[in-house]
Amino acid sequence: MRACSAILLTTLLSATASAQWDVIRVAVHAPDGTPIRGAKVRFRLQPGQTGLDVTDANRRRYETTLPTNASGLTAFQAPVAYPYRIEVDHAPFAIEQRGWVYAGSEIAVTLRSGGNVSGLLIRDDDVPLAGEHVSFAFLDGSGSRSTRTDDDGRFRFERVQPGWIEVSAPELAEGVPPETHRFPVSSDGAHELRFDVARGVELTGRVVDRDSGEPIPNAEVGIGGSFDKRVECDASGRYRMLGFHAERAGQVFARAPLYATAAAQKPWAIEGRLVLDVSLEGGTTIRGRVLDVNGQPARDCLVAAVGDGIEFVDRRETRTDEQGRYEIRGLGRGNPVLVVRKELRATTIHELPRALAGSELDIEDVRLRPRRIIQGRIVTPGGSVSGQRIIVHGSNGDTPAHLQNPRFRTSHVVLSLCRRDLVTDQDGRFFVGDLAPGDYEIEYFGRIYPVKTVEPGDERMLEISR
Numbered sequence: 478m479r480a481c482s483a484i485l486l487t488t489l490l491s492a493t494a495s496a497q498w499d500v501i502r503v504a505v506h507a508p509d510g511t512p513i514r515g516a517k518v519r520f521r522l523q524p525g526q527t528g529l530d531v532t533d534a535n536r537r538r539y540e541t542t543l544p545t546n547a548s549g550l551t552a553f554q555a556p557v558a559y560p561y562r563i564e565v566d567h568a569p570f571a572i573e574q575r576g577w578v579y580a581g582s583e584i585a586v587t588l589r590s591g592g593n594v595s596g597l598l599i600r601d602d603d604v605p606l607a608g609e610h611v612s613f614a615f616l617d618g619s620g621s622r623s624t625r626t627d628d629d630g631r632f633r634f635e636r637v638q639p640g641w642i643e644v645s646a647p648e649l650a651e652g653v654p655p656e657t658h659r660f661p662v663s664s665d666g667a668h669e670l671r672f673d674v675a676r677g678v679e680l681t682g683r684v685v686d687r688d689s690g691e692p693i694p695n696a697e698v699g700i701g702g703s704f705d706k707r708v709e710c711d712a713s714g715r716y717r718m719l720g721f722h723a724e725r726a727g728q729v730f731a732r733a734p735l736y737a738t739a740a741a742q743k744p745w746a747i748e749g750r751l752v753l754d755v756s757l758e759g760g761t762t763i764r765g766r767v768l769d770v771n772g773q774p775a776r777d778c779l780v781a782a783v784g785d786g787i788e789f790v791d792r793r794e795t796r797t798d799e800q801g802r803y804e805i806r807g808l809g810r811g812n813p814v815l816v817v818r819k820e821l822r823a824t825t826i827h828e829l830p831r832a833l834a835g836s837e838l839d840i841e842d843v844r845l846r847p848r849r850i851i852q853g854r855i856v857t858p859g860g861s862v863s864g865q866r867i868i869v870h871g872s873n874g875d876t877p878a879h880l881q882n883p884r885f886r887t888s889h890v891v892l893s894l895c896r897r898d899l900v901t902d903q904d905g906r907f908f909v910g911d912l913a914p915g916d917y918e919i920e921y922f923g924r925i926y927p928v929k930t931v932e933p934g935d936e937r938m939l940e941i942s943r
Contacts, residue, residue, distance in 0.1 A: 496934025497821055499580035502552045505545050505565055506587050512549025513588065516567035517542055520553045523560035523576060524621070526897075530779040530818040532796070539820070555580040556821060557933045558850040558910025560899070562620060571638040571664075574620025577902045584903070591636035592662040594644065596670030598630045600652050605630025606674060613637075613644040616659070617864055618900045637662045646672055648705050652720040653677040679750045680721035682741065683714045684731045687756040696733040698741075698755065700725055704732075723751060731755035737809035738784075738791040760793075760807035763829065765840035767801045767817055770847055774801030778845070779818040782829065784809045815840065823848040823913035826895070849930035851909040851917060853939035854901075861905025862943060869897040869909050869928075871917030906938070 501520065505513040519542045522531065531539050539559075543551045555561055557580045565573040571591025575584055594613065598606040611632045612623035617640065626632045645657040652674035662668060684696040692714025699707040700721075710716045729741040736757035744753045763782060769775040780803045781794035791809040813829040823846040830838060851869060855862045899907045912930050919926040921941055928939050 496932065497557055498554050499557050500552050501555050501561060501563070501578060501580055502550065502583045503545070503563060503565070504583070504585045505549045505551075505567065506585070507570075508587060508589065510587075512545075512547070513567055514545055514547050514549065516545045516549070516565055516588075518545060518551050518553075519564040519566070520555065521562050521564070523562050526560055531820050532777045535777070535820065556910065557581070558852065558908035560908070564620065568636070571636045572622075573638050574615070575903075576615075576617075576619045577900045577907075579902060579906065579908055582902065582904070589639060590664040591638055592664060592666035592668060593633065593635050594637055594642070594662065594668045594670065595631065595633040596644070596658075596672065598626050598632065598646055598649075598672045598674060600674045600676050602676055606649065606652060609646055609649050611644065611646050611672075613642045616641040616643060639664050644670060646674075649674060649720055650706070651676075653722045674720075675722075677720040677722055680718040680729070680744075680753060681750055682716060682753040682755065684710050684716065684733070684755045684757060685714055686736075687758045693733045693736065693757060696731050696736075696755075696757070698729065698731045701728050701730075704730065721751065726751065726753065729753050729755075731757060732791075733757055733807065735807050736760050737807060739809075758809075760809060762804065762806045762837045763808060763815075763840050764802070764804045764838070765815075766842050767797050767803065767819075768842055768844045769801075769819075770822070770845050772844070774799070775819060775845055776801060777819070778803075779816075780805065781816040781818075782808045782813055783816055784813045815843070817843050817845065818911070819845060821848060822846065822911070824911045825913050846913045848910065848933070849912050849914055850933055850935075851907075851912060851919075851928055851930055851939075852937075853907055853919060853928065853941060855905045855907075855921070855941050855943055857943045861901075863901050863903050863905055865901040865905070865907075865921070865943075867899040867901065867907045868920040869899065869917060870895065870920060871912075871915055 503518050505516045507513055521540045543553060545551045561578045563575045563578050563584055565586050567588060570588035573586050578584060598609055600606060607626055607628045607630055609626045612621060614621040622634055624632050639662055641661045643657050643659045647654055655672045655674050658670050684693045686693060694712045696710040697707055698716045699705055706718055708716050708718045726744045730738055732738040737760040739755055739757050741753040741755045744751045767775045767778045776797055776799050778797040780797060781792055782805045784791035793805045793808055795803050795805055797803045815827045815829050818824045855865045897909050901907050914930055917928050919928050926941055931937055
């Protein structure tokens with residue numbers, strides 16, 4: 478694979494002198510080993526990974542689609558220690574996906590015949606559900622795809638690579654999400670599914686100001702921390718949610734721009750409907766500035782104020798302007814922290830002062846730090862092991878003490894900010910690429926291994942024997 482044409486890689490390799498970047502090389506072949514020319518190879522950051530904050534304006538620098546050359550080769554320059562997902566598309570073969578790929582890797586993809594997965598989403602009153610989101614994910618973490626149902630409630634995925642998948646309809650506008658389907662896709666196989674969707678009940682209510690009792694127009698109501706089945710209130714503060722599962726009545730929350738997020742009150746039933754009202758308290762406003770490592774204002778940083786909680790996290794976020802300034806409104810009184818992220822910089826977590834509802838706070842400047850990384854490998858007597866699940870715990874030195882305590886690891890803040898769930902790559906390696914110096918540990922098969930951060934380009938790597 479290192480025989481990639483000089484024309485293809487000259488530009489890429491000239492830029493890799495920096496320890497921050499390296500090249501992902503991909504070779505694509507037909508089942509008989511013949512190189513495939515013109516295959517589309519998509520390079521994208523691994524979905525769902527915290528710490529990989531990239532602005533839309535900057536995304537082309539980090540994600541792209543490139544064709545293979547006559548030798549079946551292509552390459553992309555990527556930041557060191559950021560996980561990527563690779564997708565290879567060349568009809569009529571299956572769309573091949575590979576997850577947890579890192580800069581410096583060489584990926585060989587042999588195309589295969591794929592299967593087709595189709596199905597129907599239909600409610601228990603025989604109404605097909607149109608325009609609903611349906612997705613599947615490979616159980617080994619290699620990839621996922623999504624689509625929407627047509628006017629007849631049908632969906633279809635073509636050229637699915639062989640392997641075990643789980644198909645789901647996680648968020649329905651007019652029904653209770655059904656059970657998932659889990660099965661192996663075979664080459665040239667045709668798999669037909671049916672999702673029978675319970676109609677659920679209608680949920681209605683009002684969102685009002687806790688102090689004045691006045692309605693809050695355009696407030697949002699949703700289920701759980703991700704605000705599933707999100708609906709918006711009208712001008713009188715009223716909302717209507719269809720397909721609600723009555724067992725989730727205790728997981729309904731409301732939020733509005735100037736108010737702290739709050740849970741709904743105890744529901745009551747009226748003529749076959751559930752009624753849930755919510756009163757919101759005025760939230761805190763915080764303002765501050767972010768400086769880059771050189772002390773200059775840092776623009777386009779992600780700044781999030783996050784309230785700690787076991788059942789729900791109140792998260793408000795924004796981006797810094799050209800002067801590095803930010804303003805966040807509607808923060809709850811809980812136990813908030815400030816999270817600051819920027820690509821190729823360390824993610825940092827800072828404690829925010831407690832404040833009265835409706836107050837305004839000016840926060841001292843936050844200075845970004847050069848990023849450091851964690852890198853390791855799972856090994857056995859037979860060699861490295863791919864596909865192993867790893868958990869990284871820990872945080873930077875500014876992180877509040879109440880988040881560093883292991884007994885708080887079940888809180889949503891710790892799970893989303895101070896914990897990383899990883900999968901080892903094809904060479905048994907794992908990386909975390911956006912850390913500040915601090916105390917970290919690896920959890921693998923129930924055992925804990927202390928680990929130190931290193932600078933990008935450092936070849937030292939923790940080895941864990943299985």
